[in-house]
Amino acid sequence: MKPKIYVVGFGPGERPYMTQQAVDAMTQADLVVGYTTYVRLLEKQFPELQYYATPMRKEADRCRAAVEAALTGKTVALVSSGDSGIYGMAGVLLEIAAEMQADVEVIAVAGVTAxxxxxxxxxxxxxxxxxxxxxxxxxxxxxxxxxxxxxxxxxxxxxxxxxxxxxxxxxxxxxxxxxxxxxxxxxxxxxxxxxxxxxxxxxxxxxxxxxxxxxxxxxxxxxxxxxxxxxxxxxxxxxxxxxxxxxxxx
Amino acid sequence: MKPKIYVVGFGPGERPYMTQQAVDAMTQADLVVGYTTYVRLLEKQFPELQYYATPMRKEADRCRAAVEAALTGKTVALVSSGDSGIYGMAGVLLEIAAEMQADVEVIAVAGVTAxxxxxxxxxxxxxxxxxxxxxxxxxxxxxxxxxxxxxxxxxxxxxxxxxxxxxxxxxxxxxxxxxxxxxxxxxxxxxxxxxxxxxxxxxxxxxxxxxxxxxxxxxxxxxxxxxxxxxxxxxxxxxxxxxxxxxxxx
The missing domain is CATH 3.30.950.10 (Tetrapyrrole methylase, C-terminal domain)
Known part of the structure; x- marks a missing residue:
C-alpha cells in the first residue's frame, strides 16, 4: 500500500468548525505538518499529536518534509486553515510530490473556507x-x-x-x-x-x-x-x- | 431569551464531512426542518431526531414552519446540504423572519460547500x-x-x-x-x-x-x-x- 498524505483543511480554527474527517485525519496521523501559527493553534486542541512546523512562505519545504516523512512509512497530515483546496496546500503538495516522483497517495480533506x-x-x-x-x-x-x-x-x-x-x-x-x-x-x-x-x-x-x-x-x-x-x-x-x-x- | 433557529449547512451529506457545530445544532434541536430528500439522508444517520420535511421549491413555507415552531419555544435546526450560507437557506430564513416580524435569533452554521x-x-x-x-x-x-x-x-x-x-x-x-x-x-x-x-x-x-x-x-x-x-x-x-x-x- 502506498504511503498516505492527507492534506487537511481544518476550517477557521476551533474544534466546532472542523469536520469529523479532518479530526480523524489529524488524530490518526503519525505526523502533523503545518505553518507555525496553525500548528500552535492545533497543539492547544490536540496536545497529544506529533507536529512539525515550518515558517510562512516555506510551503514547498513543508510539502517536501511531508513527502519525505511519508516515504519513511509515516501517515502524514499536512494542514491548512480553511479549506486545503482553496488557496491551500493541496495544489503545492501534488506539484511537489510529482516533482519528487514520490509514489505517495495524496488525499484532500475539504474544510469550511474563510x-x-x-x-x-x-x-x-x-x-x-x-x-x-x-x-x-x-x-x-x-x-x-x-x-x-x-x-x-x-x-x-x-x-x-x-x-x-x-x-x-x-x-x-x-x-x-x-x-x-x-x-x-x-x-x-x-x-x-x-x-x-x-x-x-x-x-x-x-x-x-x-x-x-x-x-x-x-x-x-x-x-x-x-x-x-x-x-x-x-x-x-x-x-x-x-x-x-x-x-x-x- | 429569544427562540433560536440554527440554519445548518450539513455539508455533502455523510457524517465525516459535517462539522461538529452542525452535528451539535441538529442533535440538540427540538425539531429539524428541511427538504424531503435531505431529511431522508439525515434520518438514516440520526434516526432519533424529530423531523419536519417539505418538498422542493417550498423554501418559504419551510422557513415559515421553522419560525412558527421556534415561536412555540422549540429550538429549531433548518437544514441545507453544503453550506447554508451559499445558495442555502440562511437568506430566505432571514427574509421570512423579518417579514413575519418574528423575534427569533437566527444562527448560521457554515458547512463544506459543493x-x-x-x-x-x-x-x-x-x-x-x-x-x-x-x-x-x-x-x-x-x-x-x-x-x-x-x-x-x-x-x-x-x-x-x-x-x-x-x-x-x-x-x-x-x-x-x-x-x-x-x-x-x-x-x-x-x-x-x-x-x-x-x-x-x-x-x-x-x-x-x-x-x-x-x-x-x-x-x-x-x-x-x-x-x-x-x-x-x-x-x-x-x-x-x-x-x-x-x-x-x-
Whole structure:
C-alpha cells in the first residue's frame, strides 16, 4: 500500500468548525505538518499529536518534509486553515510530490473556507453568485488581480477578498474598492470579518465608499455585496434572485 | 431569551464531512426542518431526531414552519446540504423572519460547500481565484447568468457551476461552455463530480470542448479550469500563480 498524505483543511480554527474527517485525519496521523501559527493553534486542541512546523512562505519545504516523512512509512497530515483546496496546500503538495516522483497517495480533506465562515457571521451575503479573489500579489501579477476585481464587479458578483492587506501591501484594497465602485453604488454593503471562527473574532458591516478607511489587516476577509445586497437588523443579506418573495410561482 | 433557529449547512451529506457545530445544532434541536430528500439522508444517520420535511421549491413555507415552531419555544435546526450560507437557506430564513416580524435569533452554521467537496475529489482545481455561478434560472434572468459566465471566463477565473442541468434546463450548460470557449482553449480541463461526499459518488475529468456531451445532471457540480489548469496523474491542478516553483524567492 502506498504511503498516505492527507492534506487537511481544518476550517477557521476551533474544534466546532472542523469536520469529523479532518479530526480523524489529524488524530490518526503519525505526523502533523503545518505553518507555525496553525500548528500552535492545533497543539492547544490536540496536545497529544506529533507536529512539525515550518515558517510562512516555506510551503514547498513543508510539502517536501511531508513527502519525505511519508516515504519513511509515516501517515502524514499536512494542514491548512480553511479549506486545503482553496488557496491551500493541496495544489503545492501534488506539484511537489510529482516533482519528487514520490509514489505517495495524496488525499484532500475539504474544510469550511474563510468565505463561508465569514458569511455565517455576517448573515447571508453569499446567497447568489460570487467570486473569490486573493489580493496577494506574491505569485500573481497585480494587473491581473485588478483586472479580475474589475470584471467581477462588472458581472455583479458578490466579491470575497482573501488576503486583503498585509504590512507590505497596504494600498491594494483601496484600489480594488475604487475599481468596484465603477460598477457599484458607494453605499453597497461590505462585511469585514477578522479571525472568523477563532479567538478574537470581530465582524462589522460598512460601505464600499468607506472600505479604504476601515482597519483591515491580513486576518480579515472582506465581502463586498452585489447590487441587490442590503442590511437588515444588522445582518448583510444578498437575496437569491429578483423574485425571492414570489418563489412559490417559479 | 429569544427562540433560536440554527440554519445548518450539513455539508455533502455523510457524517465525516459535517462539522461538529452542525452535528451539535441538529442533535440538540427540538425539531429539524428541511427538504424531503435531505431529511431522508439525515434520518438514516440520526434516526432519533424529530423531523419536519417539505418538498422542493417550498423554501418559504419551510422557513415559515421553522419560525412558527421556534415561536412555540422549540429550538429549531433548518437544514441545507453544503453550506447554508451559499445558495442555502440562511437568506430566505432571514427574509421570512423579518417579514413575519418574528423575534427569533437566527444562527448560521457554515458547512463544506459543493465546490470544496468536488475540488477535494478532483485534486486541487481551486488553488487560484474562482467564481461560483448557479445555472438555475428559476430566480435569475438567463441573460444575467450568461453575462456572468462570459465575464468570469474573460477574467480567467476557475468557474464552478452549481445546478448545471435539470430536466427542464438541458441546453444552458452547452451555451455556458460555448461562452467560456471564447476565452479559453477547447482542451481546458473540466472536472465533473456527481454526488460528492454521498453514496454513489462519481468524478471524472473531461475538456471544455467535450463538456456539452458529458452526462451531467442536477446532482453534479462542474469545475472549469482557468488558463493554467492542467491534469497530472489523474488529478486536476490549478497552480497558485505563475511562479509556483520559485515561491521561495517571493
Amino acid at each position: 468565505a463561508s465562515a465569514a458569511a455565517a457571521v455576517l448573515g447571508a451575503p453569499l446567497m447568489h453568485d460570487f467570486a473569490v479573489i486573493s489580493l496577494s500579489d506574491c505569485m500573481t501579477p497585480l494587473e491581473q488581480i485588478y483586472r479580475r476585481v474589475a470584471l467581477a464587479a462588472e458581472a455583479d458578483f458578490v466579491i470575497c477578498l482573501y488576503n486583503p492587506k498585509s504590512r507590505s501591501r497596504t494600498a491594494y484594497l483601496a484600489e480594488a474598492a475604487k475599481l468596484i465602485q465603477q460598477h457599484r453604488k458607494p453605499e453597497t454593503p461590505v462585511g469585514i470579518v477578522r479571525n472568523a471562527g477563532r479567538e478574537g473574532k470581530r465582524a462589522w458591516i460598512t460601505t464600499l465608499e468607506k472600505l479604504p478607511e476601515e482597519p483591515v489587516d491580513m486576518f480579515c476577509v472582506v465581502l463586498v455585496g452585489n447590487s441587490q445586497t442590503y442590511v437588515q437588523n444588522g445582518k448583510m443579506i444578498t437575496p437569491r434572485g429578483y423574485c425571492v418573495r414570489r418563489e412559490e410561482s417559479c | 465546490a470544496s467537496a468536488a475540488a477535494a475529489v478532483l485534486g486541487a482545481p481551486l488553488m487560484h481565484d474562482f467564481a461560483v455561478i448557479s445555472l438555475s434560472d428559476c430566480m435569475t434572468p438567463l441573460e444575467q447568468i450568461y453575462r456572468r459566465v462570459a465575464l468570469a471566463a474573460e477574467a480567467d477565473f476557475v468557474i464552478c457551476l452549481y445546478n448545471p442541468k435539470s430536466r427542464s434546463r438541458t441546453a444552458y450548460l452547452a451555451e455556458a461552455a460555448k461562452l467560456i470557449q471564447q476565452h479559453r482553449k477547447p482542451e481546458t480541463p473540466v472536472g465533473i463530480v456527481r454526488n460528492a461526499g454521498r453514496e454513489g459518488k462519481r468524478a471524472w475529468i473531461t475538456t471544455l470542448e467535450k463538456l456539452p456531451e458529458e452526462p451531467v445532471d442536477m446532482f453534479c457540480v462542474v469545475l472549469v479550469g482557468n488558463s493554467q489548469t492542467y491534469v497530472q496523474n489523474g488529478k486536476m491542478i490549478t497552480p497558485r500563480g505563475y511562479c509556483v516553483r520559485r515561491e521561495e524567492s517571493c
